[in-house]
């Protein structure tokens with residue numbers, strides 16, 4: 553089976569505007585801690601071992617620090633699943649959701665690489681972060697973001713990375729299950745031709761036997 557279709561090392565890409573909490577999200581998932589201030593300029597790959605559905609796996613989480621086209625293209629093609637974050641206190645980050653969603657779809661559909669099992673419909677989630685500020689600094693209402701997520705056909709999670717590690721774990725677990733389901737689907741669709749070939753072959757043998765009997 554193609555390396556990309558094994559669920560032993562799923563790859564997750566974090567996207568989102570500046571300051572939405574991408575690094576805080578990754579650090580929270582890996583260490584369970586919220587530090588408060590994070591280095592903004594670094595691109596970092598976090599690796600974390602976890603048991604998902606009784607399987608011992610290593611999850612790679614990529615936190616990028618640039619929206620440059622070539623960076624986005626490489627990372628979108630690298631990923632098995634994408635989380636797009638916005639901050640409920642920052643309308644600019646909410647407006648950018650459309651852009652990131654379109655970028656992911658574009659680069660998954662436009663490639664000429666037959667080596668990799670790119671799935672066009674890569675699992676993608678939207679995360680509304682900083683819910684701890686919902687009474688003081690909320691700019692985007694739940695209804696408004698629900699509407700956008702319905703249009704983009706993406707599941708949305710409302711979390712506060714600052715408040716607890718639970719929301720982060722829930723998001724990653726949900727995405728991993730979707731990645732696993734997609735990999736299994738692609739793998740089984742690739743196996744399909746063989747039983748068909750066998751069936752055709754059997755039918756041919758049967759017909760040629762009956763031909764000789766007549």
Ligand SMILES: Nc1nc2c(ncn2[C@@H]2O[C@H](COP(=O)(O)OP(=O)(O)OP(=O)(O)O)[C@@H](O)[C@H]2O)c(=O)[nH]1
Pocket residue numbers: 568569570571572573574575576577587588589590591592593617681682683684685711712713714715
């Ligand atoms: N109140 C609150 N602050 C948060 C939360 N998550 C992150 N922050 C803060 O938001 C700021 C930006 O967080 P980062 O994780 O650096 O955001 P980022 O998306 O990685 O930012 P860039 O790397 O600059 O694109 C930091 O001061 C965090 O402490 C949250 O859930 N609630």
Ligand SMILES: [Mg+2]
Pocket residue numbers: 574575576590591592593615617
């Ligand atoms: Mg960062």
